[in-house]
Amino acid sequence: MTSADQRSVHVPVMPREVMQWLQLSAGLTVLDGTLGAGGHSRLILKSLGETGRLIGLDRDPMMLALATQNLASIQHPGTSFVRSSYADAETVLQTLGIERVDRVLLDLGLSSDQLSDRERGFGFDAGGPLDMRFHPHENKPVSELLRTLEGSELEKIFREFGEEPAAAKVASEIVRRRQQGNPVVTTEDLEACVSAAVGAAKNAGGRNSATRVFQALRIAANNELQHVERMLTNVLPNIMKTDGIVVILTFHSLEDRIVKNAFKGHQGWQVLTKTPVEATPAEVRLNPRSRSAKLRATKWLGSC
Ligand SMILES: C[S@@+](CC[C@H](N)C(=O)[O-])C[C@H]1O[C@@H](n2cnc3c(N)ncnc32)[C@H](O)[C@@H]1O
Known part of the structure; x- marks a missing residue:
């Protein structure tokens, strides 16, 4: 921390x-x-x-x-x-x-x-729980947004705040996982979702998408x-x-x-x-x- x-x-x-x-x-x-x-x-x-x-x-x-x-x-x-x-x-x-x-x-x-702090969940390289709030008591942690928002709302966040071309695919993958009882709660879970939706996270496309999706959620969580x-x-x-x-x-x-x-x-x-x-x-x-x-x-x- x-x-x-x-x-x-x-x-x-x-x-x-x-x-x-x-x-x-x-x-x-x-x-x-x-x-x-x-x-x-x-x-x-x-x-x-x-x-x-x-x-x-x-x-x-x-x-x-x-x-x-x-x-x-x-x-x-x-x-x-x-x-x-x-x-x-x-x-x-x-x-x-x-x-x-x-x-x-x-x-x-x-x-x-902040990015390198595992407990804040700002980046996929650091790992950790998906929080991403600048202030620990303001707004909701990203894990809660991913658990509660409609697929269409998530898609809008990825599109508007991340300019992510695969916004719809990433949103449906998150919804699919939570419907199966596997909510996205860690940075590793989210990276795996992006990877499943757009291709391996290790390749340039997957990594860029993960960067955009993380950015979008950080922007949303903190207004x-x-x-x-x-x-x-x-x-x-x-x-x-x-x-x-x-x-x-x-x-x-x-x-x-x-x-x-x-x-x-x-x-x-x-x-x-x-x-x-x-x-x-x-x-x-x-x-x-x-x-x-x-x-x-x-x-x-x-x-x-
Ligand atoms: C890029 S860093 C600043 C680094 C700083 N200029 C330095 O050289 O060390 C951005 C900082 O802005 C803070 N921040 C983000 N949104 C803010 C806001 N609305 N009001 C005040 N600080 C904010 C973040 O918590 C972070 O510490």
Whole structure:
């Protein structure tokens, strides 16, 4: 289990580019909406000087504990870490007495620390019970969704959140198993279902399908896209200072599309990255997770 006693295995994605687009200087107030193990926040803190402020949020209490431990040695007086969704950032900032911020970083999705934790069930390589919730008491574990949702609802999740071509086949395989008294409760069970529906999981097609199906269920279990949409549309305009900059890293096309559409041609926003910035081949070699990352930066011009 991810705990404060564990060391982080997560390598921050595009650290140089994130810092370049954030354009930090001493004294700024920065919101890291997806603190994770604090990899990016560590770099941010180094640029803020004594007078700057960093507010770090994470939905996952275990990640918050890990970040607190990882960043303890920095001892910056203006640091606050809060267990919260970034979609509730406005309330968190109000509680801290902060009206608006100069910079926001969102590094969406999940961290390698969560992915490699057997007890969380986020990935088929790690194994374990199918939970996948960012917070242990919010929403329902994936195993319960797979036990209770109609086949058509499961198919919709795989199609809409995973863009999985074999959505219908995977959904019927899950329903078939539970009707036979073999509900899908572990990552291994789910991988076997995908494998049975689309071919051996070891071949590229099966592995890609398994990746898409796991992603779809994680998005569904955590209502991830709703949180992103709420943050971009309802929250950011209320918490950004004029000329403040937002930097967002996405890892799949659904999220990237939401980010692109939230800013492009929208009053109040000036898109800074004409096309999304991608990781260099050298970074992808060192950190394969960066392969699918897309960075977009945008400036809040203020409401007219
Ligand atoms: C890719 S990791 C961030 C890694 C971090 N930038 C670092 O360098 O260590 C994404 C983090 O966002 C968190 N997260 C996901 N959805 C969230 C939400 N709606 N609000 C706050 N945190 C969220 C996850 O729990 C995870 O820890």
